[in-house]
Amino acid sequence: MADNKKADYILPGRAESYWLATTPESSYPPLSGDIHIDVAILGGGIVGITTAFLLKEAGLSSVAVIEADRIIKGVTGHTTAKVTSQHGLIYDRLISKFGKEQAQQYADSNQAAIEKIASIISSKGIDCDFVRMPAYVYASSEESIVNIRNEVDAAQSLGLPASFESDLPLPFKTYGAVLFGNQAQFHPRKYLCALAKEIEGDGCHIFEKTRALKLEGDGPIKIITNKGIIKANKVIQATHFPIHDKPGLLFQRLYQSRSYALGVRIEEPFPQGMFISAEEPIRSLRSQPARESELIIVSGDGHRTGEGNEIDHYQNLEKWIRSIYPVNSIDYHWSTQDVISVDHVPYIGQITSGNENLYIATGFRKWGMTTGTAAAMILTDMILGKSNPWEEVYNPSRFKPLESAKTFFSQVAEATKGLVGERIIPTHENASQILPGEGAIVKIEGERVAAYRDEAGVLHTLDPSCKHMGCIVSWNSAEKTWDCPCHGSRYSATGKVIKSPAVYSLSEKKVRE
Ligand code: FES
Numbered sequence: 001m002a003d004n005k006k007a008d009y010i011l012p013g014r015a016e017s018y019w020l021a022t023t024p025e026s027s028y029p030p031l032s033g034d035i036h037i038d039v040a041i042l043g044g045g046i047v048g049i050t051t052a053f054l055l056k057e058a059g060l061s062s063v064a065v066i067e068a069d070r071i072i073k074g075v076t077g078h079t080t081a082k083v084t085s086q087h088g089l090i091y092d093r094l095i096s097k098f099g100k101e102q103a104q105q106y107a108d109s110n111q112a113a114i115e116k117i118a119s120i121i122s123s124k125g126i127d128c129d130f131v132r133m134p135a136y137v138y139a140s141s142e143e144s145i146v147n148i149r150n151e152v153d154a155a156q157s158l159g160l161p162a163s164f165e166s167d168l169p170l171p172f173k174t175y176g177a178v179l180f181g182n183q184a185q186f187h188p189r190k191y192l193c194a195l196a197k198e199i200e201g202d203g204c205h206i207f208e209k210t211r212a213l214k215l216e217g218d219g220p221i222k223i224i225t226n227k228g229i230i231k232a233n234k235v236i237q238a239t240h241f242p243i244h245d246k247p248g249l250l251f252q253r254l255y256q257s258r259s260y261a262l263g264v265r266i267e268e269p270f271p272q273g274m275f276i277s278a279e280e281p282i283r284s285l286r287s288q289p290a291r292e293s294e295l296i297i298v299s300g301d302g303h304r305t306g307e308g309n310e311i312d313h314y315q316n317l318e319k320w321i322r323s324i325y326p327v328n329s330i331d332y333h334w335s336t337q338d339v340i341s342v343d344h345v346p347y348i349g350q351i352t353s354g355n356e357n358l359y360i361a362t363g364f365r366k367w368g369m370t371t372g373t374a375a376a377m378i379l380t381d382m383i384l385g386k387s388n389p390w391e392e393v394y395n396p397s398r399f400k401p402l403e404s405a406k407t408f409f410s411q412v413a414e415a416t417k418g419l420v421g422e423r424i425i426p427t428h429e430n431a432s433q434i435l436p437g438e439g440a441i442v443k444i445e446g447e448r449v450a451a452y453r454d455e456a457g458v459l460h461t462l463d464p465s466c467k468h469m470g471c472i473v474s475w476n477s478a479e480k481t482w483d484c485p486c487h488g489s490r491y492s493a494t495g496k497v498i499k500s501p502a503v504y505s506l507s508e509k510k511v512r513e
Contacts, residue, residue, distance in 0.1 A: 009315050012330035017078045018263045023189040026070050028206040031227040038062035039383055040223055040232035042212050044071030046368055047238035047361045050376035053195045058384055061203040068211040072192045078336035080299050082274050083117055084183035085110035086135040087367040089147055089278055092154035102393040107158040109390035113373035114184055128190035129289055135274045138168055138177035144278045151178045169271035171324050185274055185286055213503045215244040218355055236359045236379055241339055241487045241501045253342050254363050256488040259302035260313045263295050263332030266325040270296050305337055306485030310478035337488050338366045348375045348394035360396055431459055439475040439493055444511045450482055452493040462495040463509045468502040
């Protein structure tokens with residue numbers, strides 16, 4: 001019965017993020033041949049582009065961004081683009097788990113990131129729909145009021161622009177909210193495409209369609225790519241999950257979460273503000289000026305990657321938005337995969353054991369517009385040899401056993417499940433049950449196979465072991481991709497790698513249907 005319901009549901013609107021749909025794709029050249037560079041940055045999202053921009057602004061003349069696909073198309077191209085230091089309910093927790101001093105660093109760095117974005121936009125005259133906007137975390141149940149009150153107190157104690165708001169301009173019952181004033185929203189691709197243009201030239205480069213395969217060396221680092229070798233004095237891994245995690249610092253301390261967004265047009269004007277629920281399932285709302293009429297971005301319904309059916313989550317969001325507003329149309333749908341650290345604070349800085357010329361930035365927990373910009377500011381200072389006041393809270397080598405032990409051990413258990421594929425139960429008894437356009441893990445001749453039947457009816461069979469560390473991939477029914485639940489690698493339906501940390505495609509597995 002449930003399966004019939006899923007089969008009947010047609011995903012609404014265009015399968016593309018609004019940000020990608022309304023900006024041209026970039027076309028920077030790939031690397032051609034070997035080069036030597038001062039700073040190489042792997043990954044062309046908000047961290048990579050902003051760091052390269054800031055380094056060049058600071059006078060560095062030998063910086064390169066290396067992107068496996070096209071820039072600003074991954075997580076950054078699928079965000080909700082709220083520019084805010086309000087990251088759900090976090091400050092009360094940060095103070096109790098990290099202490100006041102480090103919570104202050106987190107608050108200050110994210111507030112500074114908002115102002116950094118605003119000042120770049122103003123100094124470069126970038127037209128990117130940047131507008132100041134209040135941000136709210138609202139309680140949709142009476143039980144959450146105490147958490148809201150505690151968060152207001154915690155945020156105020158850190159000097160954040162926080163207050164309690166009892167009367168929200170939303171068309172459903174709420175029980176008060178944490179209000180942060182003077183936050184902002186923008187069009188992230190308009191902003192970052194403008195920054196990218198500033199990077200190119202005078203010894204600095206953006207290389208697209210250039211996949212980093214391996215990092216080697218202890219002093220200057222050799223980056224082996226599919227288009228040549230780059231020797232770099234310093235390397236920043238600003239990919240979703242670092243392709244090189246040599247000391248094994250991170251793979252059990254980060255997990256993947258997929259969430260969903262719809263671009264909706266409603267019959268009435270949307271109130272001033274960006275809104276997010278305090279409770280699960282998360283419901284988030286913001287508006288975006290658009291040529292035809294204002295677009296409302298409704299997002300949330302996140303879950304750990306590889307669990308459940310993706311189409312159900314779009315359906316949940318659609319049902320919810322239709323229950324609170326009269327909807328004229330749903331014009332876009334998209335999803336994204338975020339990487340989250342076990343203690344909910346990103347890892348930014350040097351990987352200390354291994355190579356001191358190697359830096360990482362990851363684990364932005366869905367708030368990458370500000371934490372990604374803060375990462376760029378911190379990494380820029382580190383590369384320039386300057387001290388930065390916010391380094392400590394983001395230190396990749398931190399571990400707070402008392403605070404995060406429970407999450408850590410449950411993460412280890414989850415990762416182990418992924419490695420042995422315990423979570424992935426074959427959904428079809430044999431491949432003949434897979435309909436055109438569908439994929440599934442099936443057992444064929446006693447072996448587990450990732451099988452996809454294309455629209456022409458041809459069955460493609462793959463070894464389901466992820467090329468990063470061997471977790472069993474799972475079928476994403478909405479995006480028609482194979483997703484790895486462990487560290488976020490993604491593959492096309494026919495097994496081509498589309499997202500790191502894996503750098504190679506899934507192996508074919510010949511079977512008799
Ligand atoms: Fe790490 Fe798949 S992404 S095992």
